[in-house]
Amino acid sequence: MLASLPFAVPLFANRTDLEPATSFETRGAIALIESFLICMVTGGVLRWIGRRHHGGPFYQKEAMAIVGLSWVMATVLGALPYYLSGTCTSVDQPITFIEAMFESQSGFSTTGATVLTDVESTELVPNCILFWRSWTHFLGGLGIVVLFVAILGQGSAGKAMMRAEMPGPTKDGSLPRMQNTALVFASIYATFNVLLTLIYKLEGMTMFDALCHAFGTMATGGFSTYNSSLGQFNSPLIEYTTIIFMILAGTNFTLLYLVLLRRAGKIFQDVEFRTYLGIILVVTSAVIFFGMRANDGGFDSFGNSARYGLFQVVSILTTTGYGTADFNGWNNFGRGILLLLMFVGGCAGSTGGGMKVIRHILFYKILRLEIEKAHRPRVVRLIRISGSSIDDPALPHSIVVYFAMILAIFVFSWLLLITFEPNKTWSAQKFAPVVNSELNETETDSQQGKANEELLDAASAVAATLNNIGPGLGVVGPTNNYAHFSQGAKLLFVWLMMLGRVEIFSVLVLFFPTFWRRV
Numbered sequence: 184m185l186a187s188l189p190f191a192v193p194l195f196a197n198r199t200d201l202e203p204a205t206s207f208e209t210r211g212a213i214a215l216i217e218s219f220l221i222c223m224v225t226g227g228v229l230r231w232i233g234r235r236h237h238g239g240p241f242y243q244k245e246a247m248a249i250v251g252l253s254w255v256m257a258t259v260l261g262a263l264p265y266y267l268s269g270t271c272t273s274v275d276q277p278i279t280f281i282e283a284m285f286e287s288q289s290g291f292s293t294t295g296a297t298v299l300t301d302v303e304s305t306e307l308v309p310n311c312i313l314f315w316r317s318w319t320h321f322l323g324g325l326g327i328v329v330l331f332v333a334i335l336g337q338g339s340a341g342k343a344m345m346r347a348e349m350p351g352p353t354k355d356g357s358l359p360r361m362q363n364t365a366l367v368f369a370s371i372y373a374t375f376n377v378l379l380t381l382i383y384k385l386e387g388m389t390m391f392d393a394l395c396h397a398f399g400t401m402a403t404g405g406f407s408t409y410n411s412s413l414g415q416f417n418s419p420l421i422e423y424t425t426i427i428f429m430i431l432a433g434t435n436f437t438l439l440y441l442v443l444l445r446r447a448g449k450i451f452q453d454v455e456f457r458t459y460l461g462i463i464l465v466v467t468s469a470v471i472f473f474g475m476r477a478n479d480g481g482f483d484s485f486g487n488s489a490r491y492g493l494f495q496v497v498s499i500l501t502t503t504g505y506g507t508a509d510f511n512g513w514n515n516f517g518r519g520i521l522l523l524l525m526f527v528g529g530c531a532g533s534t535g536g537g538m539k540v541i542r543h544i545l546f547y548k549i550l551r552l553e554i555e556k557a558h559r560p561r562v563v564r565l566i567r568i569s570g571s572s573i574d575d576p577a578l579p580h581s582i583v584v585y586f587a588m589i590l591a592i593f594v595f596s597w598l599l600l601i602t603f604e605p606n607k608t609w610s611a612q613k614f615a616p617v618v619n620s621e622l623n624e625t626e627t628d629s630q631q632g633k634a635n636e637e638l639l640d641a642a643s644a645v646a647a648t649l650n651n652i653g654p655g656l657g658v659v660g661p662t663n664n665y666a667h668f669s670q671g672a673k674l675l676f677v678w679l680m681m682l683g684r685v686e687i688f689s690v691l692v693l694f695f696p697t698f699w700r701r702v
Contacts, residue, residue: 290319295405474517536651
């Protein structure tokens, strides 16, 4: 929070295109100081409580509790600057605490969804708060607990906490000690942030914009300082630079470490990385040739189609969520393939959210093995990844359970949203046939088509928050936001964003009474 204070000074913020409101900036600075003091007091109380109960053994159960509760606390404390500064979601509409929690969770979970309708207005959002918004991306990029372990180190406890926080199956790496792993990951992450900031500055951004967009890119977050996201710059150079760094951010950091050790050949031996690049190539080609037809969201040349298509595919796959084009204007195939892409995610060990590429690879191998066993019951075959066999007998079960849980959470949340969201466009009458004889066939078809679109919009909103994408389709598309949803729906999205960012069991176990019982 203190790192955001200098941006209360308009000259340092260097947003020369926007006239700052000095009194509002002062209020934002005071809010950051107040929030910092509240965090200090809270930390002191927790430290005192911890010392009183220090000395007990540290198990996986405690690690899961620490990770889950840390993210809950980060969400609440991170919401304070928005709420105390008087940030407004729109004109004459001060942000509520639930909306502040939404923005906070979206930042820390690197989702990039927002309830702020005009981030360019210095009358609604102070510069220092806008920087705090992007700074939460930087903090959440590798995870709060990962950074904590990297700085302080916690031995076996740190190892347990990292496993509880970082989603995705673990791979054998070249880093034997967990603290060393966290330190290397954090160093690579910080280095890429500095490098990208300098490149953005050379490409014409102000230092303020360069910092904020570098944080959003390397964390695969997507918060921008402009309402039209990176499309504001209309620069192919900036867009292709962002594509490269989004791909790097979505890559397993262990592989990036091997590149630094001059063992770059290893990176292409990794089946997850090859699949990751293959998805980008295949899906981008499909979008260019089939999803962006003329007069249906298409562009005037193949070069522009490739430029915008590649950017949006990489942005959605890596769960960054930046936008350079409104893909709501694409045809159904193009929008549909982007919706499916939301359920893929980046590589394990990256800053990307989502389900992770490696889980899809494992699910495919498990499914293929089960089909083979159906007609060859006695076959014994090990699952192999990148030339190494996986001996864990519980792996197939855990992968299938994970996919089932994601599906159940998605369907349950989607039904909650379309049932209880008090928006007339999602009312129950949309599910029943129209019986009013005064309506002609054209009007009936139009209403039914509108209902289908709205149901798809609701599904994409759930998918975009659960998989930490940010923008979805329709009313939550790249040029829209989440401000129009009810407070209850925003709380649902907060929960979904946390589930998508943290190892899912670390959040769900908090709701089981048996988890809190002493054994």
